Amino acid sequence: MKKLLILGAGTAGTMIANKLSHVLSRDEWKITLVDQNETHYYQPGFLFIPFGIYGENDVIKPKRDFIPSGVDMIVSEIELIEPEHNRVRIAKDNRHLQYDYLIIATGTHPRPEETPGLTDASWRKNIHDFYTFDGAVALTKHLRTWQGGKLVVSIMELPYKCPVAPLEFIFLADWYFHEKGMRDKVELTLATPLPGAFTKPRAGQLLGNILEEKNIKIVPEFYTERVDSEQNVLHSYDEQEVPYDLLVVVPVNKGADVIGRSGLGDELNHVPVDKHTFLHAEYDNIFALGDAAGLPTSKAGSVAHFAAEVFVENFLRYIDGQEMTEQFDGHANCFIESGFGKGILIDFNYDVEPLPGKFPLPGIGPFSLLQESEMNHWGKMMFRWMYWNILLKGKEMPITAQMSMAGKWS
Amino acid sequence: MSTKEIAGKAIEFDADGYMADYKQWDQQVAEALASDIGITLTDAHWKVINFCRTDYEAQGDAPTLRRITTVGGVPTKDLYQLFPKGPAKKVAYVAGLKKPSGCI
Structure with missing residues (x-):
């Protein structure tokens, strides 16, 4: 055997x-x-x-x-x-x-202990994460009674998993505080080591525009050195400072x-x-x-x-002693929840950045690529069922492993 | 792809503005590239540049800041002083390497 x-x-x-x-x-x-x-x-x-x-x-x-x-x-x-x-x-x-x-x-x-000051006395008080179940639950309780102020979402290090999640979090926060009738009491800021909202130019521009429309401030090229949890200030290596009342971090992965x-x-x-x-x-x-x-x-x-x-x-x-002829192309496909019941879909690989267009999906699609739509939101919501019932069990999905240019406007 | 004369040599640059072939690089080229972005090279700069070039040869990618710090032994704070505003990109530029992928 x-x-x-x-x-x-x-x-x-x-x-x-x-x-x-x-x-x-x-x-x-x-x-x-x-x-x-x-x-x-x-x-x-x-x-x-x-x-x-x-x-x-x-x-x-x-x-x-x-x-x-x-x-x-x-x-x-x-x-x-x-x-x-x-x-x-x-x-x-x-x-x-x-x-x-x-x-x-x-x-x-996630390894919050890698960033000095992050896991001091304020961890899970006014400093939270949402990449663990416990963290997400603790943050739920905090948001329920939060009176407003400066909410800062910050990414500690690259790479981290699910690269669009911090953007989705801040889009959803914008929606959540609107619904609660207190958006005017909340200042939203994204502090990121990236040069913009996303690495690739076209997606970066679109997502940057959405941040602006939603009145979310971005502090790019911010590489966190430490968190001063007594003064409630994030410090970068090049001595920039971002003050917060509530800090939501993507810890070092x-x-x-x-x-x-x-x-x-x-x-x-x-x-x-x-x-x-x-x-x-x-x-x-x-x-x-x-x-x-x-x-x-x-x-x-x-x-x-x-x-x-x-x-x-x-x-x-x-295992049969033959050459591995299939070549993985780095294909990624992500629904980005953008708040107010809408979402964006991006599809890309090692060489092709996310492009606008239509994403064909037999029987269900097409979905809009690199633009907001309600259909994309439903795609994201439907995905949970597909994950548990199809994906994890290793069953066939109607999407090819290699990225396809079909429907993309290049 | 474009060609520029740097320190008396015809050097090719890629679409990102980084040297297309790191083998065209030498110390004079590094000094000229550094002065392009307002940096005068000292021994401390050279320690970082040499680490990055050796690491690039072994790994095929320009190292991240964390890698320069943990493997190369240069504190991140020092990197920001030596190559202000975006040290990983700046050191890659001066060392004749490709733009760091900075993938997410």
């Missing part, structure tokens, strides 16, 4: 376990999945919790509901990956798990500590892999997918999904 070991049962690991369990022979392969948690979170849903749009039941399900039969799921901390010995040490019973092939899908995680401990990661514990095949730079039987991988594209579920499709095709060839 050949042994395939998958570390991490999040979006990427679960999809891959499902897809591979359908195509690898059970007589020849033993698939094992290790994760330290029993709970699967629908992470895109965290954004909606602070505004009372989603509750706990919308974003939480047991991981086991999505693990296919025939895959051995072990709930345990992962202690060490030992690539020289083709084995992984886990905490549970102090076991060693041998592998022929290893897939690392341990994700990336780092890959799992086990990646660093095992010497397999970069300075942020993301695993360097080939950007087209996900094969590790040094070990020819290790792959990394999803947010765990150090790829020059967005850390997002859509990327993990498209990557998983390309990977499975390639992996079947690879």
Whole structure:
């Protein structure tokens, strides 16, 4: 029996376990999945919790509901990956798990403690995050009774997962305070290390215009050095200051500590892999997918999904000693919730920036690309159902893994 | 792509305005590029430039600020003093590297 070991049962690991369990022979392969948690979170849903749009039941399900039969799921901390010995040490019973092939899908995680001052006495009082379930719930309570003032959304470091989420948060905050009849009491500011609202020019311009229309201030090229939680001021390395009454941060994102401990990661514990095949730079039987991988594209579920499709095709060839002919193109596809029941859709890859046009989707679409529409909002809302029922289970989605130029105005 | 004469050499620049071929680079080119953006190179600048070029050769990408700090050992605060306003981009420009991808 050949042994395939998958570390991490999040979006990427679960999809891959499902897809591979359908195509690898059970007589020849033993698939094992290790994760330290029993709970699967629908992470895109965290954004909606602070505004009372989603509750706990919308974003939480047991991981086991999505693990296919025939895959051995072990709930345990992962202690060490030992690539020289083709084995992984886990905490549970102090076991060693041998592998022929290893897939690392341990994700990336917010690390507020990386920024001086962030987790001092004010953490979860007037400093919050919405990238964890607990953080989103704590922020819900804070917003419910907040009397207004300066609300600052700030990004601590690049890359971070779901790159459009901070924009969506601030768009939704604009809507939320309008609905509460107190928008005039709230000053909204986005402080970002990026040169604008988004990295790519056309999307950056459109999103910048929307910020302006909504009277949201942007402080670009702001690289946070520390937070002074006594004076309520954010300080940048080049000595700019942004005062706040309520600070909502996107903390530094780092890959799992086990990646660093095992010497397999970069300075942020993301695993360097080939950007087209996900094969590790040094070990020819290790792959990394999803947010765990150090790829020059967005850390997002859509990327993990498209990557998983390309990977499975390639992996079947690879284990037969053939060349990996499929080339991942960095495809990402994101609905951006823009408030007041509208959304924007962007679709892009390593080489093509988000462009305007129409996004065809058989049976449902088309959606408008790079412009606001109600249809895009419904696409985003519908996505939760698709995530739980189609995507995680590794079923076919009516979207191609490689980005298509169909409908785009270039 | 455009060609400019820098320190007596015909240097090619890409669409972002960064050197197209880092192998065309030498110390005189670095000094001329630095003076272009108002920087006079000192030993402290050279330490950063040399780290960035070595790292680029190994990794294929211009390093991020965090990487220059954690792997190269230069505090971020110092980087902002040496290459004010956007140090990662400025050091890449002077070191003859491509624009840092700064992906999100």
